[in-house]
Amino acid sequence: MLDHLPTIAKFLNHPRVFSFVHIPVQSGSDVVLERLNREDTIADFEKVCDYLLREVPALTIATDIICGFPGETAEQFD
Helix, strand or coil, X not given: CHHHHHHHHHHHCCCCCCCEEECCCECCCHHHHHHCCCCCCHHHHHHHHHHHHXXXXXXXXXXXXXXXXXXXXXXXXX
16 A cells, blocks of 8 residues: 555545545554564554545544454553
8 A cells, every 4th residue: 555645545535536445454563463464564554544644634544453362462452
């Protein structure tokens, strides 16, 4: 998604497109994301959200967060 942000923003701003995107972050911990075999980091998620919210003012973002991943510490959960 990072490579296509300007194009995504362009389409989300089109009057015939509902300004909604689902971006699954899945965890707030880079360590847990790595254990989930995810390629993206929290910084990547923040960059995508910050850019799209800036470029698409009416945007709604939905996400998924996995709670209680096996081996996740209380600190990683927080």
